[in-house]
Amino acid sequence: MSYNGEIFPVIFTDLDGTLLDHHTYAWDKAEPALARCRASKIPVVMASSKTRAEMEPLQRELGLEGPFITENGGGVFFPGGGALKPPSESEPDGLLHKLTLGVSYSTLCRALDETALLLNLKMTGFHNMSITDIMELTGLSSQNAEKAAQRDFDAPFVLDPSTPCEDKKLRKIFRRQGLELSIGGRFYHVHGKADKATALDKVAAWYKTNGFQVISVALGDSQNDFSMLRRADYAFYLGEGPAPVEEVPGVIQAAEPGPSGWNRAILDFLTELPNMGAINNPNQME
Numbered sequence: 001m002s003y004n005g006e007i008f009p010v011i012f013t014d015l016d017g018t019l020l021d022h023h024t025y026a027w028d029k030a031e032p033a034l035a036r037c038r039a040s041k042i043p044v045v046m047a048s049s050k051t052r053a054e055m056e057p058l059q060r061e062l063g064l065e066g067p068f069i070t071e072n073g074g075g076v077f078f079p080g081g082g083a084l085k086p087p088s089e090s091e092p093d094g095l096l097h098k099l100t101l102g103v104s105y106s107t108l109c110r111a112l113d114e115t116a117l118l119l120n121l122k123m124t125g126f127h128n129m130s131i132t133d134i135m136e137l138t139g140l141s142s143q144n145a146e147k148a149a150q151r152d153f154d155a156p157f158v159l160d161p162s163t164p165c166e167d168k169k170l171r172k173i174f175r176r177q178g179l180e181l182s183i184g185g186r187f188y189h190v191h192g193k194a195d196k197a198t199a200l201d202k203v204a205a206w207y208k209t210n211g212f213q214v215i216s217v218a219l220g221d222s223q224n225d226f227s228m229l230r231r232a233d234y235a236f237y238l239g240e241g242p243a244p245v246e247e248v249p250g251v252i253q254a255a256e257p258g259p260s261g262w263n264r265a266i267l268d269f270l271t272e273l274p275n276m277g278a279i280n281n282p283n284q285m286e
Helices: 028-039 052-062 105-119 131-138 142-148 167-176 196-209 223-231 258-275
Strands: 008-013 044-046 068-070 075-079 091-093 096-100 123-125 154-159 180-183 188-191 214-220 234-237
Touching: 008 196, 008 258, 028 258, 044 052, 044 068, 052 068, 052 075, 052 142, 068 196, 075 196, 105 123, 105 154, 105 167, 105 188, 131 142, 167 180, 180 223, 196 214, 196 223, 214 223, 214 258, 223 234, 234 258
Parallel strands: 008 044, 008 214, 214 234
Antiparallel strands: 068 075, 075 096, 091 096, 123 154, 154 188, 180 188
């Protein structure tokens, strides 16, 4: 199976600051492009640091029906009971099938606490925050902050300015424990070696196994999106500053940040898609 007889685009997108407005979490400015994707049966795969509890209702609100990637690639949730069978290595979890790629949240929280003691840092993870604390840091409602706290594979934290630590040093300490450090738009995140690129590979492979000739498109705005942007066939950067061309060769700078830029990037991409033919982007997957 293919799209237009040749290629089947699968869109992987970060949420906060990309598809969703960084401050209001609104996506209405991206609705024209989302509507076109829905009408053309083009999958939009959310890939976020958010939890399943946060993303599952958002999936419904956006009218999306395919897989979604949670907690920076720690897990992928596939639809159950549809035309496409979930991956064999996934397991039923409610109405969905869960593919676990990451490290358990309890292990991550323990690593955070031990690292804070080792380096004498004031590091505060979600597991040490109240719902009110999370609300103040994120701007979320009480209900949504509770959903953000229901974590499985990724531990967000803040580092108090009174005890600074270089990212390079912090990353080295976590890697000694078999973990990775990512930096998002609001928080540091510690997680297992799986990341958004790992999850992109799993989703793309699933579509390919079902007969689709996949072309992957990724959109993101922060450092924890870079692995996904590098892995995709086409990558769009929606951050406030200049595109990270050194970290992500071939990345395309969107005209605007946030959902307005997302809308323009996807509409322009889909307009050009029938003329693309063979993929020749430097980010092409092997």
